[in-house]
Amino acid sequence: MNVENVAYRQPNSNQCFVCGIKNAFGLQLTFYDNGLDEVWTEYTVPEYFQGYPGVAHGGVVAAMLDETCSRTAMIADNNHFMMTAKMDIKYRCPVPVNQTLKILGRLTKSRGRVLQAEGFIYLTGDIIAAQSLVTLVDIPESILDGSKFKELGWEIIDDGD
Numbered sequence: 001m002n003v004e005n006v007a008y009r010q011p012n013s014n015q016c017f018v019c020g021i022k023n024a025f026g027l028q029l030t031f032y033d034n035g036l037d038e039v040w041t042e043y044t045v046p047e048y049f050q051g052y053p054g055v056a057h058g059g060v061v062a063a064m065l066d067e068t069c070s071r072t073a074m075i076a077d078n079n080h081f082m083m084t085a086k087m088d089i090k091y092r093c094p095v096p097v098n099q100t101l102k103i104l105g106r107l108t109k110s111r112g113r114v115l116q117a118e119g120f121i122y123l124t125g126d127i128i129a130a131q132s133l134v135t136l137v138d139i140p141e142s143i144l145d146g147s148k149f150k151e152l153g154w155e156i157i158d159d160g161d
Contacts, residue, residue, distance in 0.1 A: 007032040010039070010071055011078050014153030018067035021157055027064065029103075030157075031071050039071040039105040045097045056095040061121065061130050065089060068105035069117035069134040075107065079154070081144055082115060082136035089132045095121060101129070113138040 010031040014022040019029050027049075033039045043064065051057035066084055073082045095101065102122040109116040119132040 006034055008035055009156050010074055011154050011156050018063055033075045037107040039068055041103050042100055044100050047097050050097045056097055061095050062089055064103050065119040065132040068103050069119040070136055072105045072107040072117040073115050081139050083139050084134055085137045086135040087132055091130050093129050095129045
């Protein structure tokens, strides 16, 4: 994992399943980027998100990879929302609950309204537990309304860091 020494905090929303700080049923992840090409977070999956005993549910693993990769579009512009058009995931080994994970998204290609990113979930010792390749496209203007950012609760939340 090649994360620069600089870290820029990315915004959170209120109710997003992955980053929603007011979503009591969500992951409530906080994301950082290096200002160039990588986004990361750390997370410990609680037992209530397990599938098989002791193992994170594959859908939760996919959600973490999807969100982390999509946030590579926000490195230059915190309001650049994209949606996933295609996602390939390789589950390399079980992702345990109750263990701190490092989750990394890396921008690999950007062409106009289309972006590609790869994502990784690392266990202790930099073992890759899951990886993804994601193709993202801009959300159509007819759906995305910048005036609703406040309604989303889209802001950088001070966590005392």
